Structure formats: C-alpha cells, structure tokens
Amino acid sequence: MSPRCSWLYRLPGRALLGGIRTLPTTRCPGLHRSLTSSAHPPQICIVGSGPAGFYTAQHLLRHHTQAVVDIYEKLPVPFGLVRFGVAPDHPEVKNVINTFTQTAHSERCTFLGNVTVGRDVTIEELQTAYHAVVLSYGAEDKRLLGIPGENLPGVYSARDFVGWYNGLPDNRHLSPDFSAETAVILGQGNVALDIARILLSPIDLLKKTDITQTALDALSNSRIRKVWLVGRRGPLQVAFTIKELREMIILPGTRPANNPSDYQNLGDFIKDLPRPRKRLTELLVKAALEKPGEKEALRRSQSDREWGLRFLRSPVAVLPSEDGKKAAGIRLSVTRLEGNGENAVAVPTGETEDIPCGLILSSIGYKSVPISSSVPFLHKNGIIPNSMGRVQDAPGLYCSGWVKRGPTGVIATTMTDSFDTAQSLLEDIKSGALNYSENRLGASAIRELLLLRGIQPVSFSDWEKIDAVEAARGAEVGKPREKILDPEEMLQLVCR
Amino acid sequence: MAAAARLLVTSRCLLAGSRAWYSGGQRIRSWLEQRAARLYSSEGKVTVKFVNRDGSTIVTEGKVGESLLDLVVEKNLDIDGFGACEGTLACSTCHLIFEDHIFEKLESVTDEEMDMLDLAYGLSETSRLGCQICLQPFMNGMTVKVPESVADVRQAVDMGKNS
Ligand SMILES: Cc1cc2nc3c(=O)[nH]c(=O)nc-3n(C[C@H](O)[C@H](O)[C@H](O)COP(=O)(O)OP(=O)(O)OC[C@H]3O[C@@H](n4cnc5c(N)ncnc54)[C@H](O)[C@@H]3O)c2cc1C
Ligand SMILES: NC(=O)c1ccc[n+]([C@@H]2O[C@H](COP(=O)([O-])OP(=O)(O)OC[C@H]3O[C@@H](n4cnc5c(N)ncnc54)[C@H](OP(=O)(O)O)[C@@H]3O)[C@@H](O)[C@H]2O)c1
Ligand code: FES
Numbered sequence: 001m002s003p004r005c006s007w008l009y010r011l012p013g014r015a016l017l018g019g020i021r022t023l024p025t026t027r028c029p030g031l032h033r034s035l036t037s038s039a040h041p042p043q044i045c046i047v048g049s050g051p052a053g054f055y056t057a058q059h060l061l062r063h064h065t066q067a068v069v070d071i072y073e074k075l076p077v078p079f080g081l082v083r084f085g086v087a088p089d090h091p092e093v094k095n096v097i098n099t100f101t102q103t104a105h106s107e108r109c110t111f112l113g114n115v116t117v118g119r120d121v122t123i124e125e126l127q128t129a130y131h132a133v134v135l136s137y138g139a140e141d142k143r144l145l146g147i148p149g150e151n152l153p154g155v156y157s158a159r160d161f162v163g164w165y166n167g168l169p170d171n172r173h174l175s176p177d178f179s180a181e182t183a184v185i186l187g188q189g190n191v192a193l194d195i196a197r198i199l200l201s202p203i204d205l206l207k208k209t210d211i212t213q214t215a216l217d218a219l220s221n222s223r224i225r226k227v228w229l230v231g232r233r234g235p236l237q238v239a240f241t242i243k244e245l246r247e248m249i250i251l252p253g254t255r256p257a258n259n260p261s262d263y264q265n266l267g268d269f270i271k272d273l274p275r276p277r278k279r280l281t282e283l284l285v286k287a288a289l290e291k292p293g294e295k296e297a298l299r300r301s302q303s304d305r306e307w308g309l310r311f312l313r314s315p316v317a318v319l320p321s322e323d324g325k326k327a328a329g330i331r332l333s334v335t336r337l338e339g340n341g342e343n344a345v346a347v348p349t350g351e352t353e354d355i356p357c358g359l360i361l362s363s364i365g366y367k368s369v370p371i372s373s374s375v376p377f378l379h380k381n382g383i384i385p386n387s388m389g390r391v392q393d394a395p396g397l398y399c400s401g402w403v404k405r406g407p408t409g410v411i412a413t414t415m416t417d418s419f420d421t422a423q424s425l426l427e428d429i430k431s432g433a434l435n436y437s438e439n440r441l442g443a444s445a446i447r448e449l450l451l452l453r454g455i456q457p458v459s460f461s462d463w464e465k466i467d468a469v470e471a472a473r474g475a476e477v478g479k480p481r482e483k484i485l486d487p488e489e490m491l492q493l494v495c496r
Numbered sequence: 497m498a499a500a501a502r503l504l505v506t507s508r509c510l511l512a513g514s515r516a517w518y519s520g521g522q523r524i525r526s527w528l529e530q531r532a533a534r535l536y537s538s539e540g541k542v543t544v545k546f547v548n549r550d551g552s553t554i555v556t557e558g559k560v561g562e563s564l565l566d567l568v569v570e571k572n573l574d575i576d577g578f579g580a581c582e583g584t585l586a587c588s589t590c591h592l593i594f595e596d597h598i599f600e601k602l603e604s605v606t607d608e609e610m611d612m613l614d615l616a617y618g619l620s621e622t623s624r625l626g627c628q629i630c631l632q633p634f635m636n637g638m639t640v641k642v643p644e645s646v647a648d649v650r651q652a653v654d655m656g657k658n659s
Contacts, residue, residue: 059576093581093587095584243611410587412577
C-alpha cells in the first residue's frame with residue numbers, strides 16, 4: 001500500500017468496503033448509504049472546501065462510523081486557499097491536498113462544487129435537509145485601508161493580487177500595472193512576503209510553478225526593481241514567520257536593503273523574547289547588521305533587484321499622478337510605539353513621509369463576510385460568534401476555520417480548530433443535544449432544489465477531470481499544472 | 497528556497513526524504529526507496545512507544561533508517577493530523593517530544609527544522625520534528641510524546657491581541 005493512501009483505510013466504514021468503489025457516490029448517494037447503516041445516519045453538511053471544511057469532514061468521518069458528510073463549495077474546484085492562496089513557489093504546502101482527496105473519496109463524503117450557499121441554496125434549506133450544518137467558508141473579503149486614493153488604478157488589495165496570480169476566477173482580469181520601478185506593500189505579514197517574492201523572483205523560478213500563464217507573461221515584462229514592505233509598528237512586531245523571512249533573504253537575484261539603525265538597539269530586548277520571536281529578530285538583525293561573507297557579498301552585488309522593510313510608518317493617503325489617473329506614491333505617517341512587545345500600539349508623531357511608487361499592494365489582512373441574516377455575525381471581529389465551534393444561540397449550526405477564528409493562522413492552526421469543532425459536534429451527537437432520530441434527506445433533497453434552479457453541481461470525480469486537464473496542460477510547458485481561469489470552461493469540461 | 501529545503505531533507509534521511517520527492521518524480525522516489533531498502537533490510541528493528549494526546553500509548557516497531565513520520569504512516573498509527581505536509585518541513589504537525597537521553601544523541605537540528613519547530617504548539621526543550629528523525633539502533637525502546645495540540649504559536653499571540 002502506498003503510504004499516501006494509508007489514513008484512508010483508517011476511516012471506519014472504508015475499511016469494510018476495501019478498494020471496491022462500485023457505486024459512484026455522487027450519482028446515487030442514498031442507495032449506498034442505506035447499505036452501510038442500520039438506523040438513519042447523522043446527515044451533516046459543510047459549507048466551504050478549504051482546509052477547515054476538509055479537516056472538519058476528516059475528523060467527523062474518522063470518529064463516527066456512520067455519519068454522512070457532504071461538502072458544498074461555491075467554486076467548481078475544491079481546496080480554498082490551498083489552491084488560491086498558498087504561493088505557487090510553495091508546492092510542498094499543497095501536499096495537504098493528498099489527504100483532502102482521500103477524505104473526498106470516502107464513500108460517506110460527497111463534494112458538491114459550483115454551489116454558492118446563501119445564493120443557490122439557503123442556510124435554512126440546508127438545515128431542513130441535514131441534521132447539522134458546519135460553516136467553514138473562510139474569509140472571502142479584504143480589509144480596507146480607508147484612506148484617500150485607495151481606489152486609484154495601481155492600488156490593489158493583496159487578496160485580489162494573490163487571487164490573480166493563483167488563478168482565482170474573479171480576479172482573472174486584474175491586469176496589475178508593473179510599469180514603475182518601485183512597489184510598496186503595506187503590511188508585514190506572510191502574505192506580504194509571498195507577494196514580495198512573486199514580484200522579485202527570477203522568472204525562470206516561477207516558470208516551474210503553477211502560477212498562471214497570464215501572471216507569468218505580465219511578470220516577465222515587469223519593470224519593478226525595488227519592493228518596500230511597510231509596517232506601522234517596529235521590527236519586534238513583524239507578523240511574518242522566520243521560514244518565510246529566511247527564504248526572502250536568500251532569494252536569488254535580489255538583495256536586502258535594510259536600514260541598520262532600525263536594528264541597532266534591539267540587542268537588549270532580544271534575550272528576553274520567547275524563542276520564536278527571538279530567533280526571528282536575531283535573523284532580522286543578522287541580515288541587516290552582519291557583514292556578509294565573500295560569496296554572499298558577491299551575490300548581493302550582482303543582484304539587480306532589492307527589497308527592504310520600513311518600520312513605524314502608517315499609510316495616510318495614496319498620492320495621485322499629475323493627471324490624477326493613477327497612483328504615483330504613498331504618504332505615510334511616521335509613528336512611534338506606545339507600550340512594548342506584541343501589544344505595542346503605533347501612534348502618529350505628526351510627521352509624514354512620501355514614497356514615490358507606481359504599484360501599491362495593501363496586505364493588511366482578509367475579512368469574513370456574513371452568509372445569511374439568519375446566522376449571527378460579529379462585524380467588529382469579522383467572525384461568527386461561537387463557543388468551541390458551536391454557533392451561539394443556533395443549535396445544529398457549527399463553524400470552523402477562518403470564519404470561526406478570524407483570518408490568521410497557518411493550515412496547521414486551521415486543522416486544530418477544525419478538529420475541535422468536529423469534536424464538539426460529535427459530543428453533541430453523543431449527548432443527544434444534536435438529535436438525529438428523524439430521517440433527513442441530505443444531498444438528494446438539495447440536488448432536487450438545485451436542479452429546479454438550473455444549478456449543476458460539480459462532483460469530486462468531475463473535479464478530477466478538471467485536475468487531469470490542468471495537469472496535462474501544465475506538463476506541456478514544464479509546470480505542475482496550468483490552472484483553468486474561466487469557470488465556464490471548467491463546467492464545459494465536466495459536461496462532456 | 498523551497499527546493500533547497502527539500503534537498504536538505506532528502507540528504508538527512510533517505511526514506512523520509514523520499515517522501516519529499518513526490519512532486520519531483522516517482523522515478524527518483526522509487527530509486528531512493530529501493531536503495532534505502534537494500535541498505536537497511538538486513539539491519540535490526542527498533543521498538544518505539546508513542547504517548548498520544550489523550551495519554552494512551554501505542555507500541556510499534558520500525559526499521560532502522562526510516563523516519564518517525566514513515567513509521568506513523570506505514571503503521572496507520574491513530575495520531576490525528578500527523579504529517580500534513582508529508583515530510584517536507586512545511587507544517588510542524590509531526591512535532592514530537594523526546595526523552596532527554598535520546599534527545600542528546602539525535603543528529604543536530606538544522607535551521608530549517610528549528611524554523612518550523614518555532615511554529616509548533618507546546619514546544620519543549622526536547623522537541624523535534626518526527627519527519628526529520630530517522631530510526632537508529634540506539635533508539636530501541638524509546639518513548640516519544642505527541643504534544644497536546646498542534647496550534648501554532650503565532651495564533652496564540654493573535655488570539656491574545658484580539659481579545
Ligand atoms: C495568500 C495566503 C497564503 C497562505 N499561505 C499559507 C502557507 O503557505 N502555509 C500555511 O500553512 N498557511 C497558509 N495560509 C493560511 C491558510 O490558507 C489558512 O489557514 C486556511 O486556508 C484557512 O482555511 P479555511 O478553510 O478557513 O478558509 P479557505 O481556505 O478560504 O476556504 C473557504 C472555502 O469556502 C468557500 N466558500 C466561500 N463562501 C462560500 C459560500 N457562500 N458557499 C460555498 N462555499 C463558499 C471558498 O470558495 C473556499 O473554498 C495562507 C493564507 C493566505 C491568504
Ligand atoms: N508561508 C506561510 O506559512 C503563510 C503564507 C501566507 C499567509 N500565512 C498565514 O495567513 C495568515 C494571514 O496572513 P496576512 O499576512 O494576511 O495577515 P497578518 O499576518 O495578520 O499580517 C497583517 C499585517 O498587516 C498589518 N496591518 C493590519 N492592519 C493595518 C492597518 N490598518 N494599517 C497598516 N498595517 C496594518 C499588520 O500590522 P499590525 O501587526 O501592526 O496589526 C500586519 O503586519 C497569517 O496567519 C499568516 O501566517 C502563512
Ligand atoms: S510532516 Fe510537515 S514538518 Fe514534518
């Protein structure tokens with residue numbers, strides 16, 4: 001048995017079935033399910049097929065021998081930010097897709113793509129068809145800067161820009177302007193570093209990734225040579241992690257351009273920091289202050305692109321070009337810190353500084369949106385109010401992932417919190433708090449509704465057809481895949 | 497870059513490293529596996545005791561040279577979410593805590609492994625990533641502990657900030 005298939009066989013129920021998959025689950029789910037369970041199984045649906053959706057499903061399927069878990073996804077393709085967020089030059093992060101695929105292959109799991117919950121089918125309809133509904137629909141929107149000029153051409157949100165280079169259908173026409181020499185990224189998180197890498201990486205490296213051809217063509221003609229990453233707080237408050245910083249420091253063809261004075265007085269603080277922050281700060285200091293070895297010095301001198309971190313600068317306005325038609329710079333308010341450590345707050349000093357630039361990327365975070373007026377939502381924090389994944393005052397409703405916690409945390413964090421939510425649901429089944437004695441029709445009821453509404457759900461085997469076409473197109477040009485950008489084209493492929 | 501990290505993994509642990517090559521090509525992978533199998537098949541077995549999150553224990557036996565991640569995967573050990581990135585140093589879900597006397601004898605830790613360990617929840621003085629540790633005869637009979645949760649530290653900080 002290949003090691004990659006192993007945990008699949010740990011799914012209760014799957015083991016009994018061995019490798020025989022006679023019934024395509026997506027076509028006649030009811031028939032098969034009635035064979036595996038005696039009473040009515042708990043019918044659970046999950047909204048969203050990112051890491052939160054798949055890890056919640058995985059835990060439910062592993063720890064309940066009969067539960068049926070259907071995953072609804074707005075796009076025709078699964079995996080959420082693993083496909084549309086994770087940087088193309090980080091293929092190893094996308095290995096989680098193998099585990100998700102095994103979950104989707106479980107006889108008790110059905111993927112229904114191309115179904116936007118809240119539009120094509122309502123939460124109330126899902127609640128009628130299922131015993132429990134888990135909301136795992138992520139953080140689809142972006143935080144806004146709320147400053148004058150934010151809407152000028154030349155200013156893009158990280159969300160849209162990342163969506164563009166990763167083939168998110170909504171962002172395929174973005175066409176960012178790479179005609180200037182300097183780009184400014186606002187924010188100092190891992191997304192900001194992802195973007196800096198994409199802007200500065202040698203094109204030959206990107207060519208071997210699954211970045212879209214459109215992005216590759218545009219980046220091949222890019223004139224961007226300098227990227228500033230601007231933070232409103234100091235070097236001790238950067239939000240990115242050390243692995244990503246290390247990668248940036250050694251990025252071929254680029255050299256770091258940091259201001260030594262930003263780092264000179266950090267020595268005293270470093271020793272008392274917790275280990276992760278300590279090592280991160282040490283690396284920042286080393287990159288800025290330590291004289292590079294001969295080889296590294298040579299590499300840096302031969303690099304024609306550079307990047308640097310700017311601290312204690314908070315954006316106040318985008319400066320328009322003379323004709324007012326596009327961005328030509330950014331005005332930053334100089335700040336100082338009140339308090340220290342992680343909780344230090346940036347306050348304006350009254351001084352400002354202008355940086356001329358033709359490209360501005362606002363990478364200050366993602367944001368979740370309410371899905372229905374019937375689901376409670378905390379606008380201030382951008383999350384669904386919940387306790388251990390149980391939606392507040394809404395029995396039978398659960399949530400996991402970024403919509404539960406807010407838009408921070410790596411896939412491993414999302415995994416843990418999704419397991420927690422699944423655990424709460426399982427406890428409720430066990431305690432009787434979640435009653436499933438009454439039969440629910442699950443996917444078959446929803447399919448009927450969708451049929452009436454002219455919506456064609458995409459099954460997991462349909463996705464595998466799309467996947468195969470993308471992989472084949474990629475192979476022709478030496479890439480792991482060439483993503484299809486137009487959802488219509490995806491749907492045509494599966495209708496054949 | 498990522499590719500460099502992958503190379504590093506491969507050179508540290510033949511079998512574990514081979515996992516990192518999935519994207520690189522099946523041919524290289526099977527070559528590595530065959531080579532590793534030839535190298536180690538004649539040598540002994542190593543018994544390892546895992547203490548799971550809920551305190552339960554699992555005793556299992558692995559081959560010298562394979563990584564602790566390989567062992568978990570091949571023996572289907574019931575450890576939720578272990579090895580999400582399949583041994584490519586990109587997740588920290590394979591975090592394990594070792595006994596002092598074993599920890600001292602482990603091969604030295606690379607910066608790349610430390611970077612991922614920094615994101616692991618429940619980091620201890622004797623923590624390592626299971627995908628980077630290959631079984632050696634001296635490990636026979638050792639106990640490794642799965643930390644209670646795999647949430648990353650940055651998140652703990654974020655949550656603190658929000659509240
Ligand atoms: C740019 C970027 C890069 C990242 N890189 C990494 C990385 O390298 N390593 C790492 O560990 N973590 C990374 N992360 C973090 C990681 O992606 C998140 O922790 C994780 O994706 C959150 O999972 P989620 O399922 O909550 O949300 P998502 O992944 O966003 O999934 C939500 C899903 O719900 C669907 N959906 C939304 N609305 C509806 C609706 N109305 N009906 C049906 N479906 C709907 C969406 O289409 C999407 O598929 C990155 C994040 C970003 C933004
Ligand atoms: N390789 C990876 O593992 C990887 C890659 C990408 C993303 N991710 C994860 O995905 C999550 C989201 O990443 P992210 O980069 O979007 O978010 P993030 O880590 O929260 O970073 C957001 C950045 O924006 C700044 N910011 C927020 N509001 C601002 C404002 N109004 N004005 C100026 N600056 C502002 C923050 O500064 P303050 O600190 O001052 O608020 C911070 O520097 C993170 O947990 C990240 O680790 C991981
Ligand atoms: S399995 Fe991901 S770091 Fe070890």
